[in-house]
Amino acid sequence: MVTRDRQRRVTITDVAEHAQVSTTAVSKVLRNAYGVSEAMRIKVQAAIDELGYRPHNAARAMRGRTFTIGVLLPHIRNPFFADILDGLTDEISASGYQAIMVQSGGHDPAAERRASDALVDRQVDGVLWVAPVCPRGQLEKLARDIPLVVLGRHDRSALYDCVLDDDEVGAELVVEHLIALGHRRIAHITQKDTVGGRATALLHTIRAATYERMMTEHGLADHIAIAATSYTEEGGYDGAHELLVRDPRPTAIFAGADQAAFGALAAVHEAGLSVPGDISVAGYDNARLTGLAHVALTSVDQDGAMMGQTAGRLLLERIAGRASAVRFSVTPTLVARRSTASPGTVDRATST
Amino acid sequence: MVTRDRQRRVTITDVAEHAQVSTTAVSKVLRNAYGVSEAMRIKVQAAIDELGYRPHNAARAMRGRTFTIGVLLPHIRNPFFADILDGLTDEISASGYQAIMVQSGGHDPAAERRASDALVDRQVDGVLWVAPVCPRGQLEKLARDIPLVVLGRHDRSALYDCVLDDDEVGAELVVEHLIALGHRRIAHITQKDTVGGRATALLHTIRAATYERMMTEHGLADHIAIAATSYTEEGGYDGAHELLVRDPRPTAIFAGADQAAFGALAAVHEAGLSVPGDISVAGYDNARLTGLAHVALTSVDQDGAMMGQTAGRLLLERIAGRASAVRFSVTPTLVARRSTASPGTVDRATST
DNA sequence: AAAAAATTGGGTAACGTTACCCATCACCTC
């Protein structure tokens, strides 16, 4: 390693010398601790400003606090996560905390594990874990060490908080909407489970199960058709391919996520079929692009910013010492657009 | 703060005791340092595995290394950044480094500053800064302290490496394409500058300048029309609004980024105009969604994954000691889709 | 066989911060 002329960082000792006080005094000022006179506070603050001092995070970490919140996202490509992150940042920035993000890699449990370890190694004060796919036990193990909020799972745990969208309601809205339009052969694209055993708490599992339940309740059990791929564009594309070759062909596809719905749209068009003339398509998340006139994808809206904000608040509370577990559920709404219509409807051209 | 029963972490001392060696020996094994026999290595590794030891990052940070690379992204909503991050992760993960991301907040220099400080405070070993808008001096100041790679700016600096797309070529491709189709009234949506003074190194500035130059070279200087908003959906929407009320109305809009193009598409449709019948629209970045049949946006492809990978490699080299500065430029290609056509073309319905 | 060199392992002092304690001083109260 070459000698880098990085001038030594300004430390608390430099500030103390410059202000003619002890390092303890400076530390107290920094933390708003008890036992600091107003005069002292001003004097120290002046020295801090003058030297441009910034606390050294690693040193703080060794004493226990890092003022950092770790966020685990499956992948940043999903725009819904941007809403969550914005909400979180809003909530925590005033309290001097900083969010750092790590990609957990979608549906690979090993990658997820590495990502979670990476945050633990970096001594974050709290973790927001979005849509984890690992077993519940692993979440509880983490929660024993670090304040944890899980977003997008329907677990009930005494050790961590859950922020979630009521996926049952959301899936019901979509299926009811399609049935009301007259569809009977409604197919579903979900995410393949990667962890062994049943994972009834995962949001895609709930969306899929609700789809099946609704179909059955409406006497359409025979028309249940599920493609288990993933909540990505590729997954939606592959899933739709798989569904379109079925005979009889479905007249509607409910993709468990907008990203997958986008992929499904591509596959439908590639097959020479029109939307919604031949096939209706619906998604979930109400990503901004669904509103585009060209896309006009029917979707389910869940307030991501609000969920992120709530997650931030709960995390700060946990860091401050709350031990009881909280569960916060958002009720979603359906946003019907032009990608869904009654089967057999003449296709309205997307351009007027 | 409540007492959390977090069991004390396994430390290097625990490993040393368990393996009956010194902490120094363990440290050497961890770092693959010189002076370790094969027998020692095996014995220590066994103890590490047995105890599930993981190095404490903060403690390492105090000694100089964190094995962490900080990534500054304007905002995770832009899917192009996902490609970059994937490429970076690919490249660095084998070397034991971990990437952490922080949002730098788009075009607000103050937020950008806070984000960059946050990474410095956390002692990252290197920084990949994507599309910074701050003055060059600030980048150089950072580069003096930390190995730095800047992605998406055309600076020439001796202190940091640059990875960039040849935006001049990209913008030329788009304007030439539109002119070849027969367009004359071609408008452009760019990003408003937030830092004072000229910033000729910023990619949006180059795209805009190239647009102007090309128009002038083709004798279309009178038809130059620029809306300066931002590279976001809102920005594209507002920009298109502004451009559409001009008289005569442009027949083509070149948005400096796909995100903005999406917003422009929405505005065009809302105005009751068709694409490409009334107006052609082109973007930049070739985000995956541009390929959607419903969208079919003409765009400029730059290999984001490759850029991210290169940035990672350059960063590792810098961390290893390289002092000379490198500049890596990717040549983009045009991907013509159905959102652009000759003016007056009868609109091809998006569904066949 | 002596000298030199290379290999291997360990001891120790930092790195920058804060929790915990103690010392001092001013001001009360009895």
Place this chain on the structure above:
DNA sequence: GAGGTGATGGGTAACGTTACCCAATTTTTT
């Protein structure tokens, strides 16, 4: 005025790791 109380400031020992040394041993060279 003796003793108590609160407010204020400082001393010091960690936190877990590694860079820099030195000591002991083995191997190579002369």
